[in-house]
Amino acid sequence: MSSDAVTYDARDGIAVVTLNRPETRNALSQDVVEGLIAACDRVNQDLSVGCVVLTGNGPAFCSGGNVKEMHERNRAPFMGSAAEMRRAYRHGIQQIPMAMYDLEAPVIAAVNGPAIGAGLDLAAMCDIRLAADGASFAESFLRVGLISGDGGAWFLPRVVGMPRALEMTYTADPISAQQALTMGLVSAIVTPEQLMEKAQEMAKRIARHPPHSLRLTKRLLRESARVDLPTALELAAAMQAVVQHTADQQEAVAAFLQKRSPVFRGN
Numbered sequence: 001m002s003s004d005a006v007t008y009d010a011r012d013g014i015a016v017v018t019l020n021r022p023e024t025r026n027a028l029s030q031d032v033v034e035g036l037i038a039a040c041d042r043v044n045q046d047l048s049v050g051c052v053v054l055t056g057n058g059p060a061f062c063s064g065g066n067v068k069e070m071h072e073r074n075r076a077p078f079m080g081s082a083a084e085m086r087r088a089y090r091h092g093i094q095q096i097p098m099a100m101y102d103l104e105a106p107v108i109a110a111v112n113g114p115a116i117g118a119g120l121d122l123a124a125m126c127d128i129r130l131a132a133d134g135a136s137f138a139e140s141f142l143r144v145g146l147i148s149g150d151g152g153a154w155f156l157p158r159v160v161g162m163p164r165a166l167e168m169t170y171t172a173d174p175i176s177a178q179q180a181l182t183m184g185l186v187s188a189i190v191t192p193e194q195l196m197e198k199a200q201e202m203a204k205r206i207a208r209h210p211p212h213s214l215r216l217t218k219r220l221l222r223e224s225a226r227v228d229l230p231t232a233l234e235l236a237a238a239m240q241a242v243v244q245h246t247a248d249q250q251e252a253v254a255a256f257l258q259k260r261s262p263v264f265r266g267n
Contacts, residue, residue, distance in 0.1 A: 017036070027064065029075075030075070044104045077089045106127045112192065120140075133190065139172065143172045210262075213249060251265075
């Protein structure tokens with residue numbers, strides 16, 4: 001899949017999804033929203049994809065909502081009655097957190113530049129974040145009188161902890177890549193030239209695992225975070241039974257014992 005707003009390039013088990021609106025610093029206009037959702041759907045249907053790398057084209061990762069559209073109030077969700085705006089959010093930008101949460105393959109955010117407002121929240125929806133040393137982050141909704149209407153109030157505290165999330169949200173102050181590393185928002189900082197190389201290297205280490213086992217591992221981690229222990233154990237037992245009936249799991253064990261590289265076929 002390739003579109004004007006979001007590009008999708010899958011090869012060797014890795015899908016690179018790129019926000020492709022550099023002229024708006026990759027703001028989350030409707031075409032970008034639709035492109036992201038389509039990319040998530042495509043990954044879920046393609047077991048050959050073991051890991052996703054999400055990045056932005058140009059100097060920014062994502063500037064969040066389109067402030068110009070917000071000011072002009074000529075496009076959803078910035079126009080209409082309160083009821084119409086609510087519906088536009090639910091059927092528009094809020095489809096991103098749902099699609100990202102349901103994305104079966106692990107996803108790495110390669111944050112190449114500023115991740116602002118909903119752009120920071122998009123990074124927080126990813127499983128792992130790597131940052132270029134010039135990247136910056138801001139939960140900046142209050143600067144334009146908004147709340148985090150895209151799910152950031154749910155995702156950000158789960159990444160950095162509630163006290164840090166409250167500070168970032170209430171002050172709306174930008175933080176540097178180094179500050180993001182200190183608080184655990186990102187896993188590593190690299191030069192801009194190394195960013196995609198390092199993200200691809202990590203993606204390859206992830207994608208080498210059996211696809212069914214990998215995707216169910218992600219799902220188990222997601223679901224275990226919101227249920228009690230007995231329920232988490234029941235989920236683990238059921239998912240373990242599923243993966244142990246796959247040929248790839250048997251191949252993984254055989255390769256381990258025979259000290260060779262496994263060959264997985266997605267079954």
